[in-house]
Structure formats: structure tokens, C-alpha cells
Amino acid sequence: MALASVAACCYEGGYALQAIEARAVERHHALRLSLAGQLARRRRWLAGTALSLAGYPLQVAALTLAPLALVQPVLALGLLLLLAFGRLYLHEAVGRREVVATGLIVAGVAAIAIAAPQRSDQPMHGAALLLLAAALVAAVAAPWVQQALRRAVAPWSLVVAAGAGDAFAAIAAALVAARLLDDALALAALWALAAAAAAAAGFLAEMSALRRLPATRIGPPVLVLQVVVPVLAGRISGGEQWGSRAPLVWLGLALVAGGVALLAASRTVAALRT
Numbered sequence: 001m002a003l004a005s006v007a008a009c010c011y012e013g014g015y016a017l018q019a020i021e022a023r024a025v026e027r028h029h030a031l032r033l034s035l036a037g038q039l040a041r042r043r044r045w046l047a048g049t050a051l052s053l054a055g056y057p058l059q060v061a062a063l064t065l066a067p068l069a070l071v072q073p074v075l076a077l078g079l080l081l082l083l084a085f086g087r088l089y090l091h092e093a094v095g096r097r098e099v100v101a102t103g104l105i106v107a108g109v110a111a112i113a114i115a116a117p118q119r120s121d122q123p124m125h126g127a128a129l130l131l132l133a134a135a136l137v138a139a140v141a142a143p144w145v146q147q148a149l150r151r152a153v154a155p156w157s158l159v160v161a162a163g164a165g166d167a168f169a170a171i172a173a174a175l176v177a178a179r180l181l182d183d184a185l186a187l188a189a190l191w192a193l194a195a196a197a198a199a200a201a202g203f204l205a206e207m208s209a210l211r212r213l214p215a216t217r218i219g220p221p222v223l224v225l226q227v228v229v230p231v232l233a234g235r236i237s238g239g240e241q242w243g244s245r246a247p248l249v250w251l252g253l254a255l256v257a258g259g260v261a262l263l264a265a266s267r268t269v270a271a272l273r274t
Helices: 002-022 033-040 043-063 068-075 078-088 096-115 127-148 155-181 185-209 215-237 243-264 267-273
Strands: none
Touching: 002 043, 002 068, 002 078, 043 068, 043 155, 068 096, 068 155, 068 215, 068 243, 078 096, 078 243, 078 267, 096 243, 127 155, 127 185, 127 215, 155 185, 155 215, 185 215, 215 243, 215 267, 243 267
């Protein structure tokens, strides 16, 4: 939990720096590699990227010790860091929504920690994993396919692509952790590359979505997908053992998802994610 918490701070702090710079780029760069080129010239975006990258090995390390059912909800605690920054540095008001959302996230993480789901000794595998991975890849690719066919790219397809990319990257991180424990370094490197590609595609989709929709509408579905889908993947294809306390894990996951949706829709948090 400690490793995942620090990773969460790295991810959300880095994302805030990246998003601030992305808003300053001209709109015609959306969904193009030129967007990455424009951002790469900005020091603050590079600093945010370095901070986000620092979170990845911490997340993988956490996944060698605990299941996705615990690690992914803990990553949602990073939103509380953004809430604190918004209050201290932007002087944004913390209202009832933020208080309720914080309570839900903390209660959900606590419930899952108490349930203590067990990490499986076997990596995720099987047809269920392949089907889920294929669905996530299709969702990530959809906006680029629409653009290649010269069709209008629906804003919500960008939002779904962003969430699917993050979810795929989280699942790949769990597979990296499993392969490292098995000393299968080549396979671990391949899954790490897949995670990087998915995260990059999801990032470009989300930055493009921010040009067309307010962050208070983008953040909730993206972050909920990022938390919920990997946990479900671990459950259906990885054999993670929740035991007799499975209802408590489900309750905790529902609380975290609800809290994330509320907090991501908060103007205080959105101010740092845009």
C-alpha cells in the first residue's frame, strides 16, 4: 500500500503538470504525433512526464507484493493529493462533494485492505484475458480508425480510448510484475513496452478530449475505468483469491469508484487536471 500510494502521488502530480501544458497547444495537433512533439518542447511537461515515469516501477513493485484488487484502488488516493494542492495553492474551496468523495475513497481502500485479497501465484491468462485485451485495444484504436476513415471523431470515443489505454497499461503492469518474479525478463520487457504504448495512446486521446470537453466530464469515466477494469481482469483471468471476504472487496471497489467519479468531477480537482 505504501508503494502504491507513492506511485499515485507521482502519477497525479505528473499528470497535473502535463495537462497544464497540453491545454496550451493549438487544437489542430489533436490525435497527431505533432502533439507529442509540441509538448516535448515544454520543460514543465517534461518534468511531469519524468514524475509520472517514476511512478511506474513503484506500481510494478507494489504488484509483486499485492493483487490488482488492492493496488488499483490505492492509486486513486492520488486524487486526494490534487485536492490538497487545489486547496493550498489555488485556494479552491473544498465543499460537500469533495468531503463525501474523500470519505468514499478512503473507506473503500480501507475495506479492501481489511479484506486482504490474496495475490495469485499465477499470472493472468486464458481466453477471458485475451477477449478483454482485444476489447481494450479496439477501444483505444477507435478514434484513430475514425480519423483515418475521415469520419468525425466523437468526443466520447476519445474519453473511452483514454480510459481503455490506462486500464490496459495497468493490466500489463501486473503481467510485468508476474514475469519479473518468474525471472522471465524478455517477456517482462515486452509487456512493459505494451504498457507504454497503451499509456501513450491513452494520454494522446485524453489530451485531445480536453480540447473538446471540460475536464469535469472527462475525468470521472477515465479514472473509474482505470480503477475498475484492471481489478475485474485480475478476478476473471488471474485467479486472484478474495475468499470469504469477497463481498467486502466488491463493496470497497464500489466505494472507490463512486468517490473517484465524484472527486474527478469536482472543479477543485479538475483545475489541476486541465
